[in-house]
Amino acid sequence: MSPDTSQLSRDHLLAMFRLQTDIARLGLNISHILDMVTERSMALTGADGSVIELNDNQHMVYRAATGIASSQLGLRIPVQGSLSGLCNETGNTLRCDDVSTDPRVDRAACERINLGAMLVVPLRHGEHSIGVLKVLSKKRKAFSEADEVMLTMLSDMVASAMFYATEYNFEELFHRATHDQMTGLANRALFLDHMHSSLAQARRHQSLVGILMIDMNDLKQINDNFGHLSGDAAICEFARRLEQKSRASDTVARFGGDEFGMILAPITLREDIVLKARRLERQLQQAFHHNDDVLPLSASIGGAVYPHDGRNLETLLEKADREMYARKRALKKSR
Numbered sequence: 001m002s003p004d005t006s007q008l009s010r011d012h013l014l015a016m017f018r019l020q021t022d023i024a025r026l027g028l029n030i031s032h033i034l035d036m037v038t039e040r041s042m043a044l045t046g047a048d049g050s051v052i053e054l055n056d057n058q059h060m061v062y063r064a065a066t067g068i069a070s071s072q073l074g075l076r077i078p079v080q081g082s083l084s085g086l087c088n089e090t091g092n093t094l095r096c097d098d099v100s101t102d103p104r105v106d107r108a109a110c111e112r113i114n115l116g117a118m119l120v121v122p123l124r125h126g127e128h129s130i131g132v133l134k135v136l137s138k139k140r141k142a143f144s145e146a147d148e149v150m151l152t153m154l155s156d157m158v159a160s161a162m163f164y165a166t167e168y169n170f171e172e173l174f175h176r177a178t179h180d181q182m183t184g185l186a187n188r189a190l191f192l193d194h195m196h197s198s199l200a201q202a203r204r205h206q207s208l209v210g211i212l213m214i215d216m217n218d219l220k221q222i223n224d225n226f227g228h229l230s231g232d233a234a235i236c237e238f239a240r241r242l243e244q245k246s247r248a249s250d251t252v253a254r255f256g257g258d259e260f261g262m263i264l265a266p267i268t269l270r271e272d273i274v275l276k277a278r279r280l281e282r283q284l285q286q287a288f289h290h291n292d293d294v295l296p297l298s299a300s301i302g303g304a305v306y307p308h309d310g311r312n313l314e315t316l317l318e319k320a321d322r323e324m325y326a327r328k329r330a331l332k333k334s335r
Contacts, residue, residue: 008146008149008150012044012146012150015040015044016044016150016153016154016157019036019037019040019154019157020157022036023036023037023157023158023161026161029176029181030161030162030173030176030177031063031064031176031177031178031179031180031181031187031189032181033158033161033162034052034063034064034158034177035064035066037050037052037064037133037154037157037158038050038051038052038064038065038066038133039066040154041133041135041150041151041154042066042067042135044150044154045119045135045143045147045150045151046137046142047067047119047135047136047137047142047143048067048068048136048137048138048139049065049066049067049068049069049070049113049135049136049137050065050066050067050069050133050134050135050136051064051065051066051069051072051133051134051136052064052065052123052131052132052133052134052158053077053084053088053131053132053134054123054130054131054174054177055079055088055129055130055131056076056174058078058079058080059076059077059078059079060076060077060078060079060082060084060085060088060131060132061074061075061076061189061193062074062075062076062189063131063177063178063189064189065189067136068113068114068115068136068138069113069136071113071314072109072112072113073188073189073192074189074190074191074192074193074194074195074196075109075192075193075196076193076196076197077106077109078106081106082104082105082106082109083096083102083104083105083106083118083120084120084132084134086104087120087121087122087132088122088129088131088132089129090122091122091124091129092122093119093120093121093122093148093151093152094119094120095117095118095119095120095143095148096117096118096119096120097117097140097141097142097143098116098117098140098141099115099116099117099118105118113136114138115136115137115138116137116138116139116140116142117136117137117139117140117141117142117143118134118135118136118137118143119134119135119143119147119148119151120132120133120134121133121134121148121151121152121154121155122155123155123158123159123162124155124156124159128163130159130162130173132155133151133154133155133158135147135151162176162177177189178190178193180239180253180254180256182232182235182236182239182254183235183236183239183240183254184239185239185242185243185252185253185254185260186251186252186253186254187253187254187255188253188255188256188261190251190253191251191253191255191261191263192313194251194263195209195211195251195263195313195316196313198251198263198265199306199312199313201265202265202266202306202307207265207266208266208267208268208269208270208272208305208306208307208308209263209264209265209266209267209305209306210263210264210265210267210272210273210276210303210304210305210306211261211262211263211264211273211303211304211305211306211316211317211320212261212262212263212264212273212276212277212280212301212302212303212320213259213260213261213301213302213303213317213320213321213323213324214242214259214260214261214262214280214299214300214301214324215258215259215260215299215300215301215324215325215328216234216235216238216258216259216260216297216298216299217258217296217297217298217299217300217328217331218296218298219231219234219235219257219258221296222234222295222296226290226293226295230290230291230293230295233288233290233295234288234290234295234297235254235258237288237290237297238260238284238297238299239252239254239260241283241284241297242260242262242280242284245280245283245284246262247264249265249266250262250263250264250265251263251265264276267305270305270308272305273303273304273305274303276303277301277302277303277327278301280299280301281298281299281300281301284297284298284299285297285298285299298331300324300325300327300328300331301324301327302319302320302321302322302323302324302325302326302327303320303323304316304317304319304320304323
């Protein structure tokens with residue numbers, strides 16, 4: 001049943017048409033489509049945050065998130081006992097005007113981001129349901145029937161784009177939603193998903209987890225001096241080398257541009273993270289021959305270890321980021 005667009009203003013309809021055009025321009029890049037839709041859905045409904053969750057092994061997993069939900073990217077919540085899970089299972093749009101009194105919601109997940117209300121629509125194409133699109137507000141009774149219409153239209157767009165891109169191949173759909181299109185590495189959402197899992201396992205077994213934040217040096221100079229096709233080739237070679245130097249138990253990801261990350265699980269000693277970072281820098285610092293050009297490849301790497309440098313994901317990422325930028329400054333001074 002098509003949504004009743006009579007409730008939408010002319011400006012909102014124009015915004016929806018622009019989004020449809022922008023989605024078409026992105027083509028097969030599903031992870032970028034998910035990011036765009038969460039950003040636009042938040043703006044169009046006046047929400048404080050927006051999420052796209054995909055169903056994965058009886059969990060709803062945050063695969064794209066913006067606004068107040070940004071820090072929850074990669075979060076897993078059980079299908080049973082959550083509004084998202086209920087929406088995905090029933091295929092019905094669900095609105096919660098007050099999370100503090102609604103028995104359908106996962107209260108613990110809502111309290112993490114001080115949530116007041118939410119609106120959830122299924123991601124469906126034909127008979128297939130793969131997840132949900134959700135907008136969030138700190139205020140109670142924040143969403144209207146017009147918001148439901150708009151969010152339903154958005155969910156139809158993103159679901160159609162995902163199924164079209166993968167020709168109904170569900171394994172391919174999930175792979176494209178969780179991996180970087182250019183390099184084939186995990187994307188930021190999958191990296192954070194694995195990080196949540198690694199930390200949970202480390203807490204149970206009182207073990208250590210290492211995280212590396214990796215910046216590819218001089219990408220701008222490569223693009224400026226040799227062109228963007230050479231820059232793309234350098235990124236792919238950099239990614240190949242990172243993956244080659246990782247273990248099967250590690251996760252290597254590209255966050256976008258020249259930013260990469262690596263999860264080292266397990267590690268034995270806190271000092272292992274520093275040794276790994278410096279060794280990896282040496283291994284990556286080898287020129288790359290592309291066509292008739294010699295492109296410089298090198299990296300600045302910072303690390304953090306659970307539980308020594310932090311006990312939650314945000315603290316560890318921030319610590320590794322600071323270390324990476326400090327290392328980048330030090331390497332620039334030494335040149």
